[in-house]
Amino acid sequence: MDNKLILIILAILLPxxxxxxxxxxxxxxxxxxxxxxxxxxxxxxHALWLALK
Structure with a gap:
């Protein structure tokens, strides 16, 4: 779960x-x-889509 949260934050700031x-x-x-x-x-x-896929 922590890795997905980091990916979501990065997807918003630095896709x-x-x-x-x-x-x-x-x-x-x-x-x-x-x-x-x-x-x-x-x-x-696009980054959020990949992070949540």
């Missing part, structure tokens, strides 16, 4: 870090970085 901790360096991380570069909110939503 790419949360995605990296959950999925590692791969396609999901690249998708999240692109989403964060264009718009910050979709990056947060």
């Amino acid at each position: 790419p870090i949360a995605v990296f901790m959950k999925a590692g360096a791969g396609l999901q991380l690249i998708i999240n970085i692109v989403l964060c570069l264009f718009f910050y909110i979709p990056g947060i939503i």
Whole structure:
């Protein structure tokens, strides 16, 4: 439970870090970085989706 809470907090503050901790360096991380570069909110939503999945 503590790990999921940390992931949720990181997903809100620093989405790419949360995605990296959950999925590692791969396609999901690249998708999240692109989403964060264009718009910050979709990056947060994507990171939360991965953290809660």
